[in-house]
Amino acid sequence: MGGEEVGVEKATIICRCNDVTLEDINKAIEAGIDDFELLRKYLKIGFGPCQGRGCLLIAARIFARRMSKSLGDVLVNYSVRPPITPIPAKYFTTVSLAFQGGEEVSRGGKS
Amino acid sequence: MRILIIGAGVSGLFIAYELLKRGLREVLVLDAKTPGYGASLRNIGCFRSSFTSREHVLLMKESIAKWLEIKRDWGVFIEQRGYLWIARREDTLDVFRELAKFHNSLGVPTRVIGVDELSSREPYINTSIVKGALFDPTAGKMSVIEVFTELYIRVKKMGGIIIPHTPVERLASSGGVVKSAITPRGEYTADVFVVAAAEGSRKILESIGVNVPIEPSPRHPLVTEPYAEVIKSGLVIDWDTPGSPHITQTQHGSIILARDIKDEPWTPLNSQRHDAFERIIKPLSELYPFLRNVNVNRYWMGYYDMTPDHHPIYGPIKPFENLYIAAGFSGHGLMMAPITGVLIADWILHGRPRISVAENLVLERFETGRLVKEIAVVG
Numbered sequence: 001m002g003g004e005e006v007g008v009e010k011a012t013i014i015c016r017c018n019d020v021t022l023e024d025i026n027k028a029i030e031a032g033i034d035d036f037e038l039l040r041k042y043l044k045i046g047f048g049p050c051q052g053r054g055c056l057l058i059a060a061r062i063f064a065r066r067m068s069k070s071l072g073d074v075l076v077n078y079s080v081r082p083p084i085t086p087i088p089a090k091y092f093t094t095v096s097l098a099f100q101g102g103e104e105v106s107r108g109g110k111s
Numbered sequence: 112m113r114i115l116i117i118g119a120g121v122s123g124l125f126i127a128y129e130l131l132k133r134g135l136r137e138v139l140v141l142d143a144k145t146p147g148y149g150a151s152l153r154n155i156g157c158f159r160s161s162f163t164s165r166e167h168v169l170l171m172k173e174s175i176a177k178w179l180e181i182k183r184d185w186g187v188f189i190e191q192r193g194y195l196w197i198a199r200r201e202d203t204l205d206v207f208r209e210l211a212k213f214h215n216s217l218g219v220p221t222r223v224i225g226v227d228e229l230s231s232r233e234p235y236i237n238t239s240i241v242k243g244a245l246f247d248p249t250a251g252k253m254s255v256i257e258v259f260t261e262l263y264i265r266v267k268k269m270g271g272i273i274i275p276h277t278p279v280e281r282l283a284s285s286g287g288v289v290k291s292a293i294t295p296r297g298e299y300t301a302d303v304f305v306v307a308a309a310e311g312s313r314k315i316l317e318s319i320g321v322n323v324p325i326e327p328s329p330r331h332p333l334v335t336e337p338y339a340e341v342i343k344s345g346l347v348i349d350w351d352t353p354g355s356p357h358i359t360q361t362q363h364g365s366i367i368l369a370r371d372i373k374d375e376p377w378t379p380l381n382s383q384r385h386d387a388f389e390r391i392i393k394p395l396s397e398l399y400p401f402l403r404n405v406n407v408n409r410y411w412m413g414y415y416d417m418t419p420d421h422h423p424i425y426g427p428i429k430p431f432e433n434l435y436i437a438a439g440f441s442g443h444g445l446m447m448a449p450i451t452g453v454l455i456a457d458w459i460l461h462g463r464p465r466i467s468v469a470e471n472l473v474l475e476r477f478e479t480g481r482l483v484k485e486i487a488v489v490g
Contacts, residue, residue, distance in 0.1 A: 032264040035275060037145045041152060042260045044363065049336060049408060076276070077145050082383055086336055086406035092392040093403050 014062070015055035017048020025059060029066055036063050036074040049086050113137040114459070115292055115301035117279050117315060118308035120151040121445050122437045124262050124273075125452030126305055131269040133456060138271045139299065141292065143278035147259050149309050150444055153413025155332055155359055155367045156258075157346040158446035159194050159250030161214050161221050163485045166422060166468045167443070168217045170450055173466060175249060177449035185265075187257050188362045192345040194250035195233065197398065198242045199351035207245035213486060214247070221247045235341050235399055251345040254362045255445065279308070281318030282434075289319070289434045303459055305435045306428075309416045310377075312438040321428055324477055325439040326376040327414035330369065331387040335405045337364030342399075349398055356394045366405065368395050380412045415442035420482040423447065425472040426458050435459060436474060 009023035020043045033039045036059075045059045046052030056078070064074045114130055116123045119142035127138045142148070158178060160171035175191075182189040198204050207223045214221040224246045230238050232246070267273060279292045282304065291300045292315075306312045310327035317323075342360035349356040356370040370391045372384070387410060396402040418424060418439040428434045435458060437451050444451075454464040464470065476482055 032267055033260060034267075035145050035263075038147065038260055038263060041256045047363075047365075047409075049406075051409070077148060079381065081409050081411050083407065083410065086408050087388070089335070089392050089396065089405050089407050090403040092389045093396040 014059050015043070015045045015048065017050050017054070018044045020045055020055070020059075022062065025062055026066075029063070034067065036060060037077050039063060040078075051080070051084065112303060113301045114139065114303045114305065115299055116140045116305045116307055117292060118142060118306070118311070118438075119146040119263075119273050119275065120149055120307065120309065121147065121259055121262065121448040122151075122440070122451045123305070123307035124259075124266050124271075125448040126307060126437060126455045127266045127271045127273075127452075128262060128269070129452035129456040130459070131266065131271055133460065136270060137301075138266075139301065140266070140271060140273045141277045141279060141294065141299065142273070142275050143308070143311060145275045146263055146273060150413050150416065150440075151259055152255060153330075153332075153411060154255060154442075154445050155346075155357075155369060156255035156361070156445065157194070157250070157252045157359055159247055159345075160219050161194065161210075161245075161247040161250060163210070163213065164422065164483050165217065165486060166471055166483050168214070168219060169468050170447060170454075170466060171443075172217075172219065173453075174447050174450035177453070178253070178446075181258070181449060185258075185261050187261055188254035189251065189258065190253070190345070191249055191251040192343060193232070194247040195229065195344050195347045196245040196350045197229075197236075197347060198244060199240055199349070201242050203351055204243050207243075210245060219247065219249060221245055233343060233347060235401055236347075237398055237400055240397060245350075252359055252361075257362075278311075279315050282315060284319050284431065287430050288432050303433045303435070305437065305455060305459075307437045309438055309440075309444075310414060312436060316428070316436070319431070321474070323424060323436070323438065323474065324419055325424070326417050328376050328417045329374040329378045329380070329382070330413050330415055330442075331372055331374075331384065331391065331410065332367055332369040332413070333388065333391055333407050333410045334361075335366040335368070336408050337361075338366065338405065339364065341401065342366060347398070349394055352394045354390070356391060356398075358395050358399065365408065366402075368392060368402075368407075370394070376417070378412075380414070383410055383412060416444070417441045419477060421485075422472055422483040423451075424474050425451070425454060425469055426464070426474070428474055 012022035060074045064071050119140045211221045229244045277294045283291045289304045291298045313323045346359045354371040360366050421441040424439045454469045457464045
């Protein structure tokens with residue numbers, strides 16, 4: 001094939017939305033990230049349009065094996081968040097407000 | 112001296128970091144869930160010192176100075192891109208002028224800018240509906256996850272012990288001294304206890320008869336797929352629309368949209384609302400018409416841990432000799448966290464904080480009635 005040799009870890013993509021490789025996961029664990037939720041957020045695994053459907057279980061298994069934990073322990077605080085698939089914002093810009101009324105809080109406290 | 116910190120959020124970890132930096136060896140941090148599970152990793156990562164009370168302004172100025180040191184030393188994404196409060200109405204600019212006067216008197220260089228400067232700072236804004244803005248050049252944004260992860264790794268490398276999945280059910284005390292924290296995984300003893308458990312602090316402290324007035328108020332941010340940089344500022348706030356819709360863009364490129372929608376305190380964090388999308392997106396798409404072309408990727412909830420005067424509860428809890436609190440940040444916990452660490456460490460090691468206005472934020476203020484006053488009450 002020729003060309004530069006790429007290590008198998010670097011060539012193994014775990015999260016296709018955000019191009020996270022096996023090497024990225026291994027490096028993050030070596031850096032001291034020993035909590036899966038933190039690792040997942042740090043590498044943005046499951047942050048893309050697939051919402052984790054493609055990558056979450058693979059990443060969780062790799063992490064569980066490396067840390068000698070069960071898959072259940074690794075995923076204990078994972079939560080699925082809506083929408084299930086990305087929604088075009090335009091659907092919410094033109095419709096008449098079905099929810100009009102005094103539902104917003106008064107000023108103050110926003111960051 | 113053995114310190115037990117309850118809550119491995121950004122406040123608890125900065126307290127641990129500061130104590131370890133000052134040479135303490137036994138620092139233990141317990142968390143009911145995983146590190147950063149609460150507001151620490153649910154907030155939108157913005158900071159400012161342009162508040163309306165002396166306490167907030169002075170503490171946040173020091174905190175921003177700390178953030179800039181952290182940016183330099185840790186190499187993390189923290190940038191002073193400025194805040195813009197947008198006026199849709201002409202008379203709002205008068206309110207902004209009053210606010211700027213107050214900020215300037217405390218050394219925060221906010222100023223009112225016209226539509227021309229606004230559109231040079233925010234080229235994609237719809238200038239036909241805006242009249243100007245209040246600009247705070249010292250405010251900004253950071254990568255929350257990067258900063259938190261770096262903090263977590265550093266605390267551990269310095270010898271701090273962080274134990275997840277260990278909720279404190281109650282404290283045990285005798286003779287004005289807290290002796291231990293009781294969890295389902297056993298009892299933890301220490302010489303000093305720090306409660307930094309956000310709304311969870313309430314139940315923990317109730318167990319020794321201390322009432323902490325914190326009410327978690329749900330917030331609802333949305334995030335889009337990543338795009339090229341379109342929001343240049345740290346945060347842009349639509350001041351004249353109820354619930355102050357606001358928008359920022361992460362380093363990754365995702366655009367975060369949010370608005371303060373009225374919700375019941377203590378509503379569980381998995382109670383997403385079907386009306387949030389429309390309420391949040393509609394006003395912001397008037398301000399930034401390109402939003403019609405983006406995809407919304409995710410929606411989550413988080414709490415503002417509100418206190419009656421919207422300021423945090425800091426410092427020693429009397430009559431206990433060895434008990435401290437840092438909670439109730441009312442939506443500003445991340446931006447204050449570096450200075451929270453410094454102040455609580457000062458209190459523990461020297462009996463008082465280096466910034467004296469912090470003493471106005473002790474828990475007794477709710478009993479003595481000396482609540483923090485918003486000096487510049489506007490709008």
